[in-house]
Amino acid sequence: MDRYDAIIVGAGLAGLSCAYHLSEKGKKVLVLEAHSYPGGRTSSFIDNGMQVESGLHRHIGYYSALPKLLKKCGVNLKDIVFWEEKADILIKDENKKLVLGLAPLLGFTKTLRGILGNNDVLSVKDKLSLLPFFICGFTSYIFSTRLDNYSVTQYANRHRVTDKSKRLILEPLSSGIFFMPPENYSAYAFFGLFAPGIPKFYKMRIGAYLGGMTDVVCMPIVNKIKSLGSDFRFNEEVENVLVKNGSVCGVKTKNDNEYYAPQTVIATTISSAKHILSAFKNDGRLQKLFLLPSMSSCTIQLELDSPALKKDITTFAPGTDMVSFAEQSRSTFRQCNGRLSIILGNAKSYANKSSEEILTVVLEQMNRLGIHLDGHILNYRKISEENEFYSLDCNNQSLRPHQKTEIDGLTLAGDYTLTSSFATMEGAVKSGKKAAKECLREL
Numbered sequence: 001m002d003r004y005d006a007i008i009v010g011a012g013l014a015g016l017s018c019a020y021h022l023s024e025k026g027k028k029v030l031v032l033e034a035h036s037y038p039g040g041r042t043s044s045f046i047d048n049g050m051q052v053e054s055g056l057h058r059h060i061g062y063y064s065a066l067p068k069l070l071k072k073c074g075v076n077l078k079d080i081v082f083w084e085e086k087a088d089i090l091i092k093d094e095n096k097k098l099v100l101g102l103a104p105l106l107g108f109t110k111t112l113r114g115i116l117g118n119n120d121v122l123s124v125k126d127k128l129s130l131l132p133f134f135i136c137g138f139t140s141y142i143f144s145t146r147l148d149n150y151s152v153t154q155y156a157n158r159h160r161v162t163d164k165s166k167r168l169i170l171e172p173l174s175s176g177i178f179f180m181p182p183e184n185y186s187a188y189a190f191f192g193l194f195a196p197g198i199p200k201f202y203k204m205r206i207g208a209y210l211g212g213m214t215d216v217v218c219m220p221i222v223n224k225i226k227s228l229g230s231d232f233r234f235n236e237e238v239e240n241v242l243v244k245n246g247s248v249c250g251v252k253t254k255n256d257n258e259y260y261a262p263q264t265v266i267a268t269t270i271s272s273a274k275h276i277l278s279a280f281k282n283d284g285r286l287q288k289l290f291l292l293p294s295m296s297s298c299t300i301q302l303e304l305d306s307p308a309l310k311k312d313i314t315t316f317a318p319g320t321d322m323v324s325f326a327e328q329s330r331s332t333f334r335q336c337n338g339r340l341s342i343i344l345g346n347a348k349s350y351a352n353k354s355s356e357e358i359l360t361v362v363l364e365q366m367n368r369l370g371i372h373l374d375g376h377i378l379n380y381r382k383i384s385e386e387n388e389f390y391s392l393d394c395n396n397q398s399l400r401p402h403q404k405t406e407i408d409g410l411t412l413a414g415d416y417t418l419t420s421s422f423a424t425m426e427g428a429v430k431s432g433k434k435a436a437k438e439c440l441r442e443l
């Protein structure tokens, strides 16, 4: 029965990274994926005739594990990424915007203009109030995880950041990225996301992908893994792990198939991992996994008859429920005349609303930003999945489980497991590589 050295559950970036690193070392793996396509939260697919994505994705210039993996799979980042050097922060009801430079070296003038300019919306006092916040935050991040006890708002209050800077700078940079309000968002996760950009300031910029994530990122990795002799089964949802003499020896799927291997890697979302491993719920050995809380995301994606925005750049809208969005008709969805992907805050409440209800809110809030979409919408979809992220609330960093477990035959992977990154594509790839290392030690 042990035709495979390892079974990997989940073909998201964590599972793909793990499968690649094992296959590269000559191990034969079987990847089981619930959906009909790879990528998970980094995917693109057709939803009832409309091309959609799991959500708006940006590549941060300092990422290294993801570009390395892509390169090994024959993909050069410069062929699939379009670089942005700035982001827009639109100010509700004021018909004004703040332009944030994001590339200290590669877009030096834009960055400088962002700091010295924007004076019609942020005063010198507002800007200076951010200095102690950032200096102390980055310093504290380097030396300890104590920052995880504070939310972004609590830390900003401690350092007397002005209300305007909190609203126009800190809100976009927290909830605009991980759809959680700054009142809850861990200051550790906040600084941790940007900290790797300091030593790699010369690489810092933000990239939009030139195509659907499954097509440009995930399929090349799948093809490489197959060429190394490993296998994939799609539409194969795993129900539970199989346990023999206390060791995990394989998995059982909803289609009633059983697969056996000396190593099983659960590389699903956190909520699926809890379900698949529910037999171990009261077993202290997976205590961190079961204690780590989760959060949801929700996006609405609009196909339009013309571009909604002049440029395809990341746009934030503090004070609205549209925490970040981007026009994508010249980047990710070039087949469309106009295309918006919008990430919503308050994801839990939106996850229960219909696409029509969400669209009504979005149209009203877009109007208040000076973006008038009435009569331009050709198609729209709500894309959401509940509890697929680990919660970036305060005090959760210490609960992220290690990839290695104390249960024989079982390894974890996924962006929620412990890496030096957070819930990002980079974190997922790193976790898969770490999981592969653990498996190789056992095989």
Ligand SMILES: Cc1cc2nc3c(=O)[nH]c(=O)nc-3n(C[C@H](O)[C@H](O)[C@H](O)COP(=O)(O)OP(=O)(O)OC[C@H]3O[C@@H](n4cnc5c(N)ncnc54)[C@H](O)[C@@H]3O)c2cc1C
Binding pocket: 009, 010, 011, 012, 013, 014, 015, 032, 033, 034, 035, 038, 039, 040, 041, 042, 054, 055, 056, 057, 058, 059, 236, 237, 238, 239, 267, 268, 269, 272, 276, 297, 298, 299, 343, 388, 413, 414, 415, 416, 423, 424, 425, 426, 427, 428
């Ligand atoms: C809206 C949104 C925007 C984002 N923006 C960015 C961004 O700009 N930059 C960035 O770096 N990251 C971004 N991310 C985060 C990034 O997409 C994730 O961190 C990464 O994709 C997580 O990869 P993963 O492999 O850990 O998990 P997933 O991608 O969730 O993979 C898990 C896989 O397991 C499968 N699965 C689940 N249960 C089962 C089961 N029972 N049996 C078999 N298979 C199963 C799932 O179908 C899925 O394919 C964003 C995510 C979302 C949702």
